[in-house]
Amino acid sequence: MSSPQAPEDGQGSGDPPGDLRSVLVTSVLNLEPLDEDLFRGRNYWAPTTRRLFGGQIVGQALVAAAKSVSEDVHMHSLHCYFVREGDPKVPVLYQVERTRTGASFSVRSVKAVQHGKAIFICQVSFQQAQPSPMQHQFSMPTVPPPEELLDSETLIDQYLRDPNLQEKYRVGLNRIPAREVPIEIKPVNPPPLNQLQSMEPKQMFWVRARGYIGPEL
Secondary structure, eight states: OOOOOOOSSSOSOOOOSSBOHHHIIIIISOEEEEETTEEEEOOOOOOTTSSOOHHHHHHHHHHHHHTTSOTTOEEEEEEEEEOSOOOTTSOEEEEEEEEEEOSSEEEEEEEEEETTEEEEEEEEEEEOOOOOSOOOOOOOOOOOOGGGSOOHHHHHHHHHHOTTSOHHHHHHHHHTTTSOOSEEEEESSOOOGGGTTSOOSSOOEEEEESSBOOTTO
16 A cells, blocks of 8 residues: 655645645654654644544554555555553654455554553554445435534634633633644534533534645545
């Protein structure tokens, strides 16, 4: 499975302004090779919880696994387990185990380690593209189009402008706009101000990147 490659000099890539692809490749998903099947990750984004963002760990673990297989196979199965909280101030080591390498099917195990202990493990299987008579997917739920919804920044601004907002929510919401996030999120069913603590168990969102990420990402 081929890994994304960043332009060496940052020029001549042909990417339009607001290029998020180079950010993803050179920062968020970039791994430093230390030895065969051993990598180190850095540049971690810490959400308001002050812990590692799980999505970035999954992405880096997948990149580590992909570096150990041939370019003619693609991931078709991924199982992840978060076993400990991560520290955003400490680099993460990714240890790849080549569980199986076949002609058309390969399996990799990846362990993410901090302070000598596993914080995350995953199993990834890769295989060559093969036609299948069986395909399935969930039906798209009936929701308003994104053009009719407010993004999360606008909603937060509305909450903060309300004089009835409880102070504990005001403190937490004030932290969010200060953190630059390259993702636009539009909640389908945002809770009213008086129900911030009792949100519906099922939440739906429209999500997209704020900049160009390339056709293959």
